[in-house]
Amino acid sequence: MAKKVKDPGLGEDSIIIAKRIINKDGSFNIRHLNRQKGISALYAYLVDLSWTHFFCLVFLMYFMLNMTFAAIYVAIGVQYISVEPQGFVIDFVNAFFFSSQTITTLGYGAMAPTNVIAGIVSSFQALIGLLSFSFVTGLLYGRFSKPKASIRFSDNIICREFNEGRALMFRLMNSKKDVMINPRVKVTLAITEPDKKQGYKRNFYQLSLERDHITYLPTTWTLVHEIDKNSPLDKFSSEELQKLNGEFLIMVSYYDEAFNQDVYKLHSYTFEELKMNVVFEKAFYFDEDGYTVLDHHKISDTREM
Known part of the structure; x- marks a missing residue:
């Protein structure tokens, strides 16, 4: 049974036409009114x-x-x-x-x-x-x-068959040669649903990942959330998933040796960016000299299963 988590600081109130919480560039999608300037x-x-x-x-x-x-x-x-x-x-x-x-x-x-x-x-x-x-x-x-995270995310999040069931996956990549030390990923699902007061509210769920941290990231990392009985998405069919009004809120943090401190990157996917029954193409290969070659243009490449 999926368990809700407390509001992570985004507010539970919502409307059916609410815009995404986090923009593609990692900034929060908020319009400020009467903000003090200096x-x-x-x-x-x-x-x-x-x-x-x-x-x-x-x-x-x-x-x-x-x-x-x-x-x-x-x-x-x-x-x-x-x-x-x-x-x-x-x-x-x-x-x-x-x-x-x-x-x-x-x-x-x-x-x-x-x-x-x-x-x-x-x-x-x-x-x-x-x-x-x-x-x-x-x-x-x-x-x-100013420390800036050197992370690229795949354009889409995908849903595919996995371990006799289904799983959500997205991919991230180190866009620089700097070594990412101890990268960690946290994914929160926000779903806008009707409440008892004939309005709408956001319900938040912490998604479990197959691996939420690794030692270092020289190439790509595919994050996997298995849709099992403990997943908040288990009750939805593949067709229903694409129609959900929700957002995957992602925070990646790691130690950057160039800046000698922890850095982080925010990202999000909406269900409109969900692709069904596809798999990610490999973004790296070995050349004739035995070197690992990482193709940055293939971060979002997929193929039909």
């Missing part, structure tokens, strides 16, 4: 931002700052930054270049402030440049030094 929140946001978005944001801020100060220098008069006026467009371009040299504290010497107002503005801009580049340097360090 420098620490901004720092956390910028550290977690993708590299593409991060560098685009840095370039945009750099460009906008120089555009703003270029407009100020044009308003003051470009003759006060050692440039002869030649029309608005040329003056603005020259002012932009002078602004770029000032904010980076580079200074080629061809252009320089020649009156008090231009000197005050350029001094203030140099201070902003120093503070800005210090902030970006700190962000770069934080982004590189």
Whole structure:
């Protein structure tokens, strides 16, 4: 008989159209309202931002700052930054270049402030440049030094025949060459079901796994939950499984030798991502020299039984 477990911190209240709890990227699918914001929140946001978005944001801020100060220098008069006026467009371009040299504290010497107002503005801009580049340097360090789990999950969870019965399986892979020490996996099943108050609630079950920890993970690891009499899914047929409103909540943790500390990764599968009667293809093989070859493109490959 399957036993429910206490709410792991996600809340038991639910509705029939509730979205998934954990997104594909491992973040919780929650919209925050009236959340207090501050420098620490901004720092956390910028550290977690993708590299593409991060560098685009840095370039945009750099460009906008120089555009703003270029407009100020044009308003003051470009003759006060050692440039002869030649029309608005040329003056603005020259002012932009002078602004770029000032904010980076580079200074080629061809252009320089020649009156008090231009000197005050350029001094203030140099201070902003120093503070800005210090902030970006700190962000770069934080982004590189933040521990991140190097785990890839299969695109789908599968259900297949196993030991004269059925079993659920999903697969994970070490996406880097770093050695994962003592990886551990915990799987919680959340099913949205009608309650006695004519509403809906989430019921949580801790799924038993054939193996929930191993010593190290150099290649792939297939996690197996056997659907037996102790499984909360035993009462459902294969067709009913695909129609369930629920989610498999997965947490993987291990010791990462690169960061010298434990790291973790969250992931989830919904029943819409359940594939029936297929098996995973092998993702590694031995080459002619006897080396184990791991094909990262085959993490999600399946075939019909």
